[in-house]
Amino acid sequence: MGGIIFDLKPERTKKGSKYEPILEGFLSGSHDIVKVEAENKNANNLRGYSTKIIEPGGLEGVVKASVVNGRLYLERIGQSNEIN
Numbered sequence: 001m002g003g004i005i006f007d008l009k010p011e012r013t014k015k016g017s018k019y020e021p022i023l024e025g026f027l028s029g030s031h032d033i034v035k036v037e038a039e040n041k042n043a044n045n046l047r048g049y050s051t052k053i054i055e056p057g058g059l060e061g062v063v064k065a066s067v068v069n070g071r072l073y074l075e076r077i078g079q080s081n082e083i084n
Contacts, residue, residue, distance in 0.1 A: 019049045026074045027063065036072040043072040050074070 026034055038046055050065040050072070062078040 017049065017053055019046070020053055023050065023053055023057075023059070023063065023074070026076075027059075031076075033073055033075045036074055043067045043070050046072045 022036060022038075036043075036046060036050075044067055047065045047067050054060060054063055054065060062076070064075045064077050066073050066075065
């Protein structure tokens, strides 16, 4: 029987969310609360994206995402500085 001929080509895979750097920046900073602004993004949608990173990353007791008056705020509520 004949062998299989193949070629392996590296592919760029999407790692993480494009919103992870927002949380990483907040956690590595010294502020306890920050307002997050993103051009052409609704604050409620941003909170949803943030929550999808916070919960699986084990950051539920560390950072909280809240929308107040149509603005997204990240608040430090515990101690940690990295996303799992």
